[in-house]
Amino acid sequence: MARKRKRSNNPEALRRRVLDVAAAAFQSGGYHSTSTHDIMHEAGVTGGALHHHFPTKKSLGLAVIRERVAPTVEETWIAPIRAARTAVEGIVDTFDAIAASLDERGRVLGCPLNNLALELSLADPDFQAAIGEIFDAWRKAISEKMRAEKTGSAMTSGADDWGTFVVASYSGAMAMAKAHQSSEPLRTCARQLATLLGNDRRRITRMRPALR
Incomplete structure (x- = not known):
């Protein structure tokens, strides 16, 4: 049962709360299975307040994609890749960190x-475009990191293809992790990517073992 929340006179705080609740609901139950009434109830807001900020469920869905999902991908993937010493280290470390987080949480809801x-x-071209933009930014961050290393290897010359391959590997691994409720698909993909991308064995053995 949702806790009763004190009504806020801060419109931006209310908007943020609705976005947080909607993002969590879409992640755990799906967009189509979540009603606006569910969101109103959990966020503790009236229908009028909800529709003031988000006139339609679609507008709320697009806001969740742009203001919650996109920053999550930025924080989880794009920023760590850019900050890493090498693209390979950034990729392996990110897979490892996410796998460890799933183990600690004890439940896999999948990639938002x-x-x-x-x-x-x-379902809708606007949703398709908004989602596609995030995938493109994610892939671009990986390929730019690879290209910047200027090693002359296949990794740098085929950086765009490698970026797509890494994103697709992660997306598939998360789908399998969700189906099996296990982080192991992420760890397996990380090891294989490390090998394919020319990572040395020491980096691979530093991967933490999955919790049993």
Whole structure:
């Protein structure tokens, strides 16, 4: 049962709360299975307040994609890749960190971007475009990191293809992790990517083992 919340006179705080509740609901139950009434109830807001900020469920869905899912991908993937010493280290470390987080949480809800991509990409062109922009930014961050290393290897010369491959590997691994409720698909993909991208064995053995 949702806790009763004190009504806020801060419109921006209310808007943020609605977005947080909607993002969590779409992640755990899906966009189509979540009603605006569910969101109103959980966020503790009236219908008038909800519709003032989000006149339609679609407008709320687009806001969640742009203001919650996109920053999550930025924080989880794009920023760590840019900050890493090398592209390979950034990729392996990110897979490792996410796998460890799933182990600690004890439940796999899947990648929020991938979940919505599977559910909404064919439902509406605006959803498709918003989701596609995030995938493009994610892939671009990886390929730019690879290209910047200027090693002359296949990794740098085929950086765009490698960026797509890494994003697709992660998306598939998260789908399998969700189906099996296990972080192991992420760890397996990380090890294989490390090998394919020329990472040395020491980096691979530093991967933390999955919790059993």
